[in-house]
Amino acid sequence: MSTDKILFDRVSKTFPVRAHRRGSAGAVTALDQVTLGVRPGEFLVVVGPSGCGKSTLLDLLGGLTRPTAGQVLVDGRPVTGPGLDRGIVFQQYALLPWRTAAGNVAFGLEAKGVPRAERADLIGYHLDLVGLRGFADRYPHELSGGMKQRVAIARSLAYDPDVLLMDEPFAALDAQTRDSLQDELVRIWARTGKTIVFITHGIDEAVHLGQRVAVLTSRPGRLKQVIDIDLGDRDAVEDVRSTDAFRHHRHEIWTLLRDEVRAAQAAEGTGVRHPEEARVG
Numbered sequence: 001m002s003t004d005k006i007l008f009d010r011v012s013k014t015f016p017v018r019a020h021r022r023g024s025a026g027a028v029t030a031l032d033q034v035t036l037g038v039r040p041g042e043f044l045v046v047v048g049p050s051g052c053g054k055s056t057l058l059d060l061l062g063g064l065t066r067p068t069a070g071q072v073l074v075d076g077r078p079v080t081g082p083g084l085d086r087g088i089v090f091q092q093y094a095l096l097p098w099r100t101a102a103g104n105v106a107f108g109l110e111a112k113g114v115p116r117a118e119r120a121d122l123i124g125y126h127l128d129l130v131g132l133r134g135f136a137d138r139y140p141h142e143l144s145g146g147m148k149q150r151v152a153i154a155r156s157l158a159y160d161p162d163v164l165l166m167d168e169p170f171a172a173l174d175a176q177t178r179d180s181l182q183d184e185l186v187r188i189w190a191r192t193g194k195t196i197v198f199i200t201h202g203i204d205e206a207v208h209l210g211q212r213v214a215v216l217t218s219r220p221g222r223l224k225q226v227i228d229i230d231l232g233d234r235d236a237v238e239d240v241r242s243t244d245a246f247r248h249h250r251h252e253i254w255t256l257l258r259d260e261v262r263a264a265q266a267a268e269g270t271g272v273r274h275p276e277e278a279r280v281g
């Protein structure tokens, strides 16, 4: 019996592609035979070249789409659709603009049928958790990008999912806000004990957040390598990003991704710099 909280069991996903003017209809294989387990309470980050299937992997786990082959298991049970056991935070905040911060956090609680009296406590607790005490009555257009993403995180945590799925949640934020939200997320993860699966393009972000980092190959996405991240005692240093351990892991992942980008270029035969190369460089 597996002790994994989440298991991608030989998961493949193929999308049909419409016919071009003179070509015939075909299919694009986004993921090919991915097997990957996530332990209970683990923070797993997934990185890979652009278009390698990272979002597809998360959508499968969120139950937003179904695998073509293989299965995705949560607590040993196949995922058959979305569920309140899995909270999702997307890159775009996806807040309801007509609801305040508190109203947005209330949304998932209402969906779960939490009684009104309990809701207020949970909303206050979670806005506090993401550092937004005092902003409960603000509407999304009155909040900065970082604050909106904090509300989205609070909303996802408030209905107490076992698993938090995050698809490049900080990609649209400026570097400073991103850094501080990364620190906060690590703190929130330590405090809540949630299992987190986090997708990113950013190598630094992956090293900073992940206990393990799964590197995918270029399309079709296959599992290339899983790296254990060991940064020692994070609290013992002022800037964990400047430590030798951080640099070592950054280089390790950078090398894996660079090889993938090169392989993708060779396959395409374009010689054009892949946008991702700039990002991993």
Ligand SMILES: Nc1ncnc2c1ncn2[C@@H]1O[C@H](COP(=O)(O)OP(=O)(O)OP(=O)(O)O)[C@@H](O)[C@H]1O
Binding pocket: 015, 016, 017, 028, 029, 030, 048, 049, 050, 051, 052, 053, 054, 055, 056, 057, 201, 219
């Ligand atoms: N609904 C769909 N229909 C057809 N093709 C799709 C669909 N969704 C994704 N794809 C294709 O599957 C592949 C993987 O897409 P996906 O968005 O999962 O990659 P990604 O790694 O998240 O990309 P990026 O890093 O650029 O966000 C891409 O080639 C994409 O064009």
